[in-house]
Amino acid sequence: MGEINAAVTVKNLVKKYGDFQALKGIDFDVAKGEIFTFLGPNGAGKTTTVKILTGILKPTSGFAQILGLDAVKNIGEIKKEIGLVPDQPYVYPYLTAFEYMRIVGDIYGVPIEKQKLKIPELFEMFDLKDRSGEIVDSFSHGMKQKLVISSVLLHEPKIMFLDEPLVGLDPKSARLVKDLFKKLSENGVTIFMCTHVLEIAQKLASRICIVNEGKILALNSFDNLKKTVSEDADLEAVYLKLTENDGKERS
Numbered sequence: 001m002g003e004i005n006a007a008v009t010v011k012n013l014v015k016k017y018g019d020f021q022a023l024k025g026i027d028f029d030v031a032k033g034e035i036f037t038f039l040g041p042n043g044a045g046k047t048t049t050v051k052i053l054t055g056i057l058k059p060t061s062g063f064a065q066i067l068g069l070d071a072v073k074n075i076g077e078i079k080k081e082i083g084l085v086p087d088q089p090y091v092y093p094y095l096t097a098f099e100y101m102r103i104v105g106d107i108y109g110v111p112i113e114k115q116k117l118k119i120p121e122l123f124e125m126f127d128l129k130d131r132s133g134e135i136v137d138s139f140s141h142g143m144k145q146k147l148v149i150s151s152v153l154l155h156e157p158k159i160m161f162l163d164e165p166l167v168g169l170d171p172k173s174a175r176l177v178k179d180l181f182k183k184l185s186e187n188g189v190t191i192f193m194c195t196h197v198l199e200i201a202q203k204l205a206s207r208i209c210i211v212n213e214g215k216i217l218a219l220n221s222f223d224n225l226k227k228t229v230s231e232d233a234d235l236e237a238v239y240l241k242l243t244e245n246d247g248k249e250r251s
């Protein structure tokens with residue numbers, strides 16, 4: 001098999017919840033090592049897309065490939081290569097933070113010696129060191145979020161899917177995560193992120209995909225997107241223009 005350059009390929013992806021069409025046939029590719037950000041109003045279909053790409057939901061029609069593998073048929077194989085930080089940081093409540101990391105490490109087959117090195121490093125980095133022996137149930141939202149991000153970093157996935165990873169993070173942690181994304185992408189890791197934080201998308205993303213009501217409105221680099229508004233436009237201006245015009249065209 002030749003080298004596959006796409007981390008993610010989506011073709012005519014449709015997702016219905018009952019009669020409601022949450023995704024109306026979307027197409028895009030994400031190259032390896034990209035920081036790809038998914039933006040759009042509440043209910044646009046971002047989380048639905050992430051759930052399909054990570055095997056939580058099955059598409060109604062169309063297809064999605066991850067690293068050249070079919071996201072429905074080969075999901076077992078795919079799961080070993082990807083990491084997910086979901087919109088709600090779910091962690092088994094009655095484990096300590098350290099136990100949680102060990103379990104994730106074992107599930108992904110991270111050698112014990114490596115776990116012993118990396119877990120303290122990650123706790124140090126995310127300011128969780130002093131709390132690592134505590135039951136996760138007692139953690140704040142931001143602490144749980146940092147634990148989930150740490151656990152994904154522990155197993156070094158080829159693609160990281162992050163659904164609003166910065167929600168609840170303090171400014172120092174948010175800075176840390178932003179710097180991490182940059183470093184990971186430089187090392188060839190693909191970052192697929194949904195966010196409402198336009199400043200982050202504008203500064204970090206290699207390409208920005210704007211979705212609304214289950215359809216893609218635009219997909220391009222920030223530099224190319226802003227040309228559709230003006231040379232000195234920021235992403236907010238581009239986003240508002242695109243999403244507002246979309247509503248008008250239909251009515």
Ligand SMILES: Nc1ncnc2c1ncn2[C@@H]1O[C@H](COP(=O)(O)OP(=O)(O)OP(=O)(O)O)[C@@H](O)[C@H]1O
Pocket residue numbers: 017020022040041042043044045046047048049
């Ligand atoms: N389990 C479900 N059953 C029925 N409808 C659903 C379900 N999950 C999502 N939807 C609907 O699908 C649409 C897309 O939802 P989704 O969660 O993908 O949006 P989103 O872009 O992630 O929004 P947000 O920015 O608020 O996180 C919404 O209209 C939502 O109500």
Ligand SMILES: [Mg+2]
Pocket residue numbers: 046047048087163
């Ligand atoms: Mg969502």
